Structure formats: structure tokens, C-alpha cells
Amino acid sequence: MFSKKAVFINTASQTIVRFVTLALTLVSVKLLSNYLGTAGLGNYNTITTYLNFFIVIADLGLFSVTVREISRKPENEKKILSNVFVVRLITAFIASLVAVFIVFLTKYSPDIKIGTLIGAGFLFFNLLGSVYDIVLQSRLKMQYSALAEFISKLLSVVAIYLIVISGGRFLAIMGTVALYGLLIFLFKWLFAKRFLNFGPEYNKEIAKWIFDLSWPIGIVFIMNNIFMKIDSLMVFAIKGSSAAGIYTVAYKVLEVTAFIGSYFASALKPALARYIKDNKEAVSRILQKAIVTMLFVAIPIAVITLVFSKDIILFLSSPEFLSGGIALIILGFALPFIYLDTLLSEIYIANDERKLMIKIFAFIVSFNVLLNLFIIPRYSFIGAAFTTLLSEIVLLGINLHFVGKITSLNIPVKPILKIIGAGVATALVAYLFKFTGIYFLLLIGATFLVYVVFSLLLKTISLREAREILNN
Numbered sequence: 342m343f344s345k346k347a348v349f350i351n352t353a354s355q356t357i358v359r360f361v362t363l364a365l366t367l368v369s370v371k372l373l374s375n376y377l378g379t380a381g382l383g384n385y386n387t388i389t390t391y392l393n394f395f396i397v398i399a400d401l402g403l404f405s406v407t408v409r410e411i412s413r414k415p416e417n418e419k420k421i422l423s424n425v426f427v428v429r430l431i432t433a434f435i436a437s438l439v440a441v442f443i444v445f446l447t448k449y450s451p452d453i454k455i456g457t458l459i460g461a462g463f464l465f466f467n468l469l470g471s472v473y474d475i476v477l478q479s480r481l482k483m484q485y486s487a488l489a490e491f492i493s494k495l496l497s498v499v500a501i502y503l504i505v506i507s508g509g510r511f512l513a514i515m516g517t518v519a520l521y522g523l524l525i526f527l528f529k530w531l532f533a534k535r536f537l538n539f540g541p542e543y544n545k546e547i548a549k550w551i552f553d554l555s556w557p558i559g560i561v562f563i564m565n566n567i568f569m570k571i572d573s574l575m576v577f578a579i580k581g582s583s584a585a586g587i588y589t590v591a592y593k594v595l596e597v598t599a600f601i602g603s604y605f606a607s608a609l610k611p612a613l614a615r616y617i618k619d620n621k622e623a624v625s626r627i628l629q630k631a632i633v634t635m636l637f638v639a640i641p642i643a644v645i646t647l648v649f650s651k652d653i654i655l656f657l658s659s660p661e662f663l664s665g666g667i668a669l670i671i672l673g674f675a676l677p678f679i680y681l682d683t684l685l686s687e688i689y690i691a692n693d694e695r696k697l698m699i700k701i702f703a704f705i706v707s708f709n710v711l712l713n714l715f716i717i718p719r720y721s722f723i724g725a726a727f728t729t730l731l732s733e734i735v736l737l738g739i740n741l742h743f744v745g746k747i748t749s750l751n752i753p754v755k756p757i758l759k760i761i762g763a764g765v766a767t768a769l770v771a772y773l774f775k776f777t778g779i780y781f782l783l784l785i786g787a788t789f790l791v792y793v794v795f796s797l798l799l800k801t802i803s804l805r806e807a808r809e810i811l812n813n
Contacts, residue, residue, distance in 0.1 A: 358487040359604065363597045365494045367657055369501055370593050373514065374586075374658035376505045382658075383582030384511070386589040388456045389518060390573050392440060392464045397566035399436035399468050403429060406555040406690075407475050408610050423542035425551060426472050430541065433468035437461040452511050459512060462519030470526035473533035478607070480536055489528035497521040561695075564702035565686075568709050568732065572725035575713050580721045588722035590658045591669040595676065598642050602635055602680030606687050613691035621748045624688070628748070631684055633756045637801060639677040640764040641792040645785055646673025648771040652781035671726035678733035685740040692747050701743070705736050756801060763795040 374382050407425050411418050444457040470489075477486045500517045503509075573592060577585035609631065616623040646653065650666040650673070689698045709732045716724035744750055771788045775781075 358484060358491050359600065362487065362491040362494050363600070365491070365498050366593070366597050369494075369498050370590060370657050372498070372501050372505055374590055374662060377511065377514070377586075379583040379586035379661055381511060381582075381586070382589050383577060383584070383586030384450070384453055384456070385514065386573060386592075387577045387582070387585060388453060388460050388515065389463075390570050391444070391457065392460050392518075394563075394566055394570060395436040395440040395464055396467060398563050399429075399432040399464075400471070401428075401432060401552070401555045403551065403555050404471055404475060406551065408478050408614070410551075411475065413614060419537060419539050420542070420544070420547060421551065422472065422475060422537070423539050424544055424547045425475070426469075426539070427541045427543045428548055428552065429468055429472050433465045436468070437465045440464060455512055456515040459515040460518045463522030466519075466522035466526040470522075470529040473529040476533040476537050477529075478610070482532075482536065483604075483608070485532035486529060489525055489532055492528055493521050493524035496524055561689075561698040561702050564699075564706045568702065568706045569729075571706075571710060572713055572717070572729060575710075575717055576722050576725050579717050584721050587662050587665040588668060588725060590654055590662045591665040591672055591722070591726065594646065594653060594657070594669055595672040595679075598676060599679050599683075601638055602676075602683045605631070605635065605638075605680075606684045609684075609687060610691070613687055617688070617691040617748070624691075624748045625750055628684070628688070628744075628750055629753050632681060633753050633760070633801075635680040635684055636677055636757060636760050637796070639680045640760055641767060641789055643673045643676050644764050644768045644771060644792070645788055646670055646676075648768060648775065648788070649781050649785060656781070665722065668722050668726040671723070671730050675726075675730040675733050678730070678737050682733055682736050682740055685737075685744045688744045688747055694743075694747070697743060701736075701739055705732060705739070708732060708735060759799040759801040760796070763792060763799050763801055766795045767792040 373385060377385060403425055407421060411421060414421075441458050441461050444454050447454075474483070474486050477483050497517045497520055500520055501514065504513045504517065573585060573588060576588050609627065612627060613624060616627075646669050650669045651663060654662055654666050654669060686698070688694075689701075709728060712728045712731065713725060716728055720727070741750070741752075767788060770791050771784070774784045774787060777784070
């Protein structure tokens with residue numbers, strides 16, 4: 342059991358560093374959108390989205406399974422990680438080759454083909470670096486992983502800036518993607534070896550055991566990634582690079598804010614793995630409080646995207662991207678559902694519900710793709726955003742049904758209604774703020790403060806409750 346001080350340091354420092362990293366990500370979006378334009382940004386996002394598919398494919402669910410197994414059998418940590426490193430090295434190399442090979446068989450432009458070849462460096466090194474995340478996660482030292490990503494992002498943004506001011510080519514921009522992956526690997530290795538120094542080691546039985554545990558979850562992660570990313574690729578294929586570029590700016594806001602829910606759910610992995618078999622009441626208590634916390638964080642972000650969507654789009658890009666404002670509003674409303682779906686999926690992993698996860702995500706991916714095939718030709722990226730929202734709502738209903746069978750889950754209706762009430766009141770005040778003519782970033786800060794005030798008045802959540810979740 343970790344001390345409260347360790348939990349607090351891990352949580353607070355990681356959150357702060359990751360927020361700064363998010364700010365750098367938005368800086369890169371601004372640089373790229375202004376420099377590349379809608380078509381160029383569409384090409385850039387298509388390549389990075391495509392490569393991220395292969396990251397998930399090559400991951401094979403190894404991260405989640407290894408964290409779970411190390412939490413259960415800490416005495417075997419070094420042996421497990423050494424074999425995981427070998428498996429990851431092989432899968433990363435194969436995934437990089439296959440990703441490049443497939444693209445060169447298509448009729449895409451040379452920029453996309455060569456850009457994918459260059460960007461494959463990110464795919465390879467990012468996968469290797471994630472092995473060291475397992476070391477840090479199991480020790481509640483993920484602030485070091487966040488710091489590695491921050492330093493890497495900072496250096497890659499500097500590289501983008503230098504390329505932009507020197508009038509560099511698109512392929513030079515793609516070089517910064519590979520640089521980012523290499524730096525992440527190096528810094529995570531440097532930080533993780535302070536806690537556990539291990540090297541590649543192959544044991545056929547251990548490797549097979551890990552692979553057998555992980556591949557079903559890997560299939561689920563692949564389907565989940567298709568679910569989350571396919572709309573961007575479909576917009577590119579059906580409506581072209583300009584529409585994909587406009588959608589990129591709106592979707593990037595969703596991505597950089599969705600990390601909070603993903604990080605929080607991931608932080609609960611060790612506790613859920615420990616309690617799921619023998620103490621389902623503890624799991625139920627953690628879930629109830631985590632649901633409230635997730636919504637407490639997601640609602641003000643949804644409110645801000647609703648009220649300040651056009652301002653955010655203009656801030657991150659230029660007027661030619663402005664039509665993405667409606668898509669941003671829709672994606673903002675999807676965020677609370679994404680948070681909850683991410684949280685509830687951790688129950689399946691902790692309880693080793695591999696077959697169930699495959700069935701659920703096979704259905705939701707099919708639903709998403711078929712709806713996108715119908716709606717994108719008619720409504721372009723706005724239709725894609727709506728499909729994302731509707732799919733997340735459907736997935737939440739499914740998750741609530743099956744998680745309720747695994748562990749007794751009582752939905753905390755009263756706190757949820759209070760949070761929604763605070764959100765609605767905040768939205769009304771935020772709309773009034775817009776008439777003041779004050780710079781919108783200051784208004785966003787004021788909106789957050791107003792939300793906190795309404796939350797305190799309605800007693801939606803206390804600091805003590807949030808800390809209890811982490812202490813569990």
C-alpha cells in the first residue's frame with residue numbers, strides 16, 4: 342500500500358506537468374495549422390493517426406496486462422519486464438515495417454508515403470518507451486513519465502518552430518514526429534532505470550504466458566482505437582484533406598482533454614486489480630467516487646467548448662478552420678461519456694473479461710463505422726463528430742449494464758445532478774461573460790472559477806472525496 346504522500350506527489354506533479362505538456366501540444370497545433378493550411382494539416386494528421394493505429398496494434402494490451410500481473414506478483418517483476426521488452430521490440434519492428442509497406446501500396450501522394458516512412462520512427466521508439474511506463478506506473482512514479490513527455494514535446498515544438506521560420510518542407514515537419522518518439526524513449530529509460538534496471542531476456546514460457554493474457558485485450562484496444570480514430574481517416578478518404586484538416590483542430594482539443602480521464606482511470610489499475618476478486622464492495626466504492634470525480638472534471642470542459650468554440654478554433658489555427666467550431670461543440674459534449682467509458686473499461690481488464698470486451702467493442706466499432714459511412718458523405722466532419730457522441734452514449738449504456746453484473750454499481754444520481762446543475766449555471770454566466778469584450782482566455786479562466794464557486798455552493802464534490810479515491 343502506498344503512502345498518502347506518495348499518492349499526492351504522484352498525482353499533483355503528474356497533473357501539473359501534463360497540463361503544461363498539453364499547452365505545448367496546442368502550441369504545435371497553432372504552428373502547424375498556420376504553416377501547413379487545411380490540406381497540409383489534413384495530411385499531417387492522417388499520417389499520425391495512421392501510425393497511432395499501429396502503436397495500438399503492436400501494444401497487444403501488454404501495458405495493462407503487465408501492470409496487472411506485476412501488482413499481483415511483484416516478486417516476478419524483473420523477469421516479466423525483461424520478457425515484455427523482447428516481445429515489444431519484435432512487435433514494434435514488425436508494426437513499423439507493415440505500416441510503411443501498406444502505405445507504399447496505396448495511391449497516396451509522395452508526401453504521405455515518405456512522411457509515413459519518417460514518422461515510423463515515432464511508432465517504433467514510442468512502443469519501446471512504453472515498457473518503462475510499466476515500471477513507473479507500478480511504483481506510482483508516473484510523474485517521471487509525464488516529465489519525459491514534457492521535455493520531449495518541448496524539444497519537438499522548438500524543432501517545429503525552427504522549421505517553420507526557416508521555411509522547411511512538410512517532410513522536415515514529419516521528422517519532428519520521429520524525433521519526439523526517440524526522445525520519449527531515451528528520457529523514460531533514463532528515469533525508469535533509477536527504480537529498476539533490466540535488459541532484454543527471452544523465456545519461452547513466460548513470453549507465451551504474457552502473450553496469451555494480453556492478445557485478447559490487445560484486440561479490444563485495436564477496436565477501441567479504430568472506434569476513436571476511424572472518423573478522421575474516413576473524413577480524409579471521403580471529403581478530402583481540407584475537411585480532414587479542419588476536423589483535426591477540433592478533434593485535437595478533444596484528444597488533449599481526454600487524457601485527463603485516461604490518466605485518472607489508468608491510475609486506478611493497481612487498486613482495481615487488487616480488489617476485484619476479493620473485495621467487490623471496495624471496487625464499487627471506488628467506482629462511485631471516480632464517476633463523480635470524472636464528471637466533475639469533464640463538465641466544465643464541455644461548457645467551455647460550447648461557449649467559446651469559435652474563439653478556441655481561431656486561437657489554435659486561422660479563420661479557414663472556423664467551420665470546425667460546431668464539431669468542437671459536439672465533441673465537447675462527448676467528453677463526459679468518453680471519461681466514463683474509459684473508467685468502466687478498467688473493470689473488464691481488472692476482472693479479465695477478455696471475451697466480453699471483444700464482443701462489446703466489435704459491436705461499437707461496427708456501429709460507429711456504419712454510421713460514419715452514412716453520415717460523413719452528407720455532413721462531413723460535423724457528422725463525424727455527431728457519430729462520436731452517439732457512439733459514446735451507446736457504449737456507456739452497454740458498459741453500465743455489464744459492469745453492474747461484475748460488481749454492484751450504484752449510480753450516484755444526486756451528485757451527478759448537482760454537477761450538471763453547476764455546469765448549466767456556469768454556461769449561462771459564461772455566455773454573459775462574452776458580452777464584456779474581455780480576451781477569451783481570461784474569460785475561460787473566469788468560467789472555471791465560476792464553476793468552482795457553483796460546485797462549492799451545491800457541494801458537488803469535496804477535496805477529501807477526491808483524495809479518498811486515490812488513497813484507495
